[in-house]
Amino acid sequence: MAVTIRDVAKEAGVSTSTVSKVLNNWSSISPATCDRVHEAIRKLHYTPNARAVSFAKGASRNILFLSSLKKEEAYRNPHMFDILCGVRHTLAKQGYTLMLADFPEAGDPQAYLGGLIGKGIADGILIHGSCTFPQLARLLAESRFPHIHIGHPGPGSRMCWIDTNNGLAGQFAAQHMLECGYEKVAFIGERRTDHISTQRLNGFLGGMYDYGYRIPDEYIRYTDSSREDACRQTLGVLSLPVPPRAFICENNTLALGVVKALRERRLRIPEEAAFLTFDSYPYSSIIDPAPTVIDIDVYDLGVQAAEMLLRKLDNPSLLVQTYTTLPVLRQGQSTVPAV
Template identity: 90%
Template structure:
């Protein structure tokens, strides 16, 4: 039969609460009592239960990760899992476990989140941007529960957040296109309401403007986020009286549609039409030719999100609001530098 804390207390001649205080290094316990307790622990070969010790300290050493986990989520939001892997490894290195929980499909998700916080299941929470809702900022700031929101929550938010600089990624795309000598550049984006697509578009437009180029409105195309619509939009913009020489694709799915349209038009890439895309995952390896990519290490984003949450746990008054993980250009065969 396993030795319990009650057995240790009986052997040492103290109460179980005293044994618990000794295990948690309470300064109010006399050195003599501490010595008796430790001698009893050694004699009985008692191993404290880590969960019980954490509970006594008022900490669970567990972190919640709230995200949407619906069917086919891996296809709709592939980067979330790389972020999750970075988070898990970093927390494990600091002795924390990670509990993945699904965003509830209810009209009042704040009640679900309030319940999770109130149960004391975790010391903090990481919230993927796919789980934002109007009451989230108020709930977290009023409860003062340690948190990091992965993704910019919007202007004026008092939440702690971390995000990649998608606007800067758009600027990098503009700079590369101009370095290649492509002055007429179209942007194939997602829906108008997509936050990341809008950030990348604004960065691209700003980057072009900084070098003295204005992108015509008809060169900016929004899609329903499918390859088929990206293909259709590309055909339309190529039919303009002055068609673009190059395309910036907001993601790999849209890049597949753009490439399909260029092949259907029998345009040689990159000699007659060039393109680049953001992110090296999930389809860049099967796009022909190998695309030039503005890439962001989202695994590193997860690492840094976890590190910031750990800092928040050490200093609850810390306000974390930061961009991190700079974009990197990966030259492929879909653009060619001018010489």
């Protein structure tokens, strides 16, 4: 049976907290007591684990990750697992464990999160953007609990946050379309209330405007986030007196609907109608032809979020509010750059 900190404490005739303080080199412990503890450690061949070493510091070496973990969440939020992998890899290298916490569907989220913080089971928390609620910023400010919010929480927030620059991704999409010679470009987006979709749309519109092109309002279509509605909206745009030459799809699901509409109209891709989509997952590998993608490495986003939180643990007064992880263009067969 493995030797525990309690065995060392019993052998040395002290409390477990005293053993922990000796392991952490507390100056308040007398030299005689330190000698007894170290002698017990040698005699029992005790190897302190991370929890024992951190006990006296009031540190758990655990980090919470708050997100929605409901059934089929992987389909609604396909990038969360990549973010989690990046977070876990970074924390593990520094001796931290990662604990998942499910955002409650019912009840008071403020009381729930406050309870998690109050239990002392973690040293800090990473909060996925899907878990935002009105009192969140105030709760974190009053508790002074180390945190990083993954996703921009909105202007004027006091929270620490890290996000990908979706507006810049939209600008990348505009630049690529113009490099291909596509000036009449439609945007098939999510719901009007979707924050990421709005950022990407604004970046696209701004990018086109910078080069002297204005996108007509009728070229901008919102959907209920389904493939079917994306198909309907695309068919509607194609029925305009002057239809677009190319489409920007806010995500892979909508890209499936756009491709379906182009097939129904018997338009050759990309010769007669081109398109690109944001993000490689989850469907870009099954779309035919292989789409051109504006991709963001969300694994790296997880790495950066974890590194920022570790810095926050070392410096609690640090305010982190930053964009990270640049978009990358992955050329596919759905667009053709001009020669």
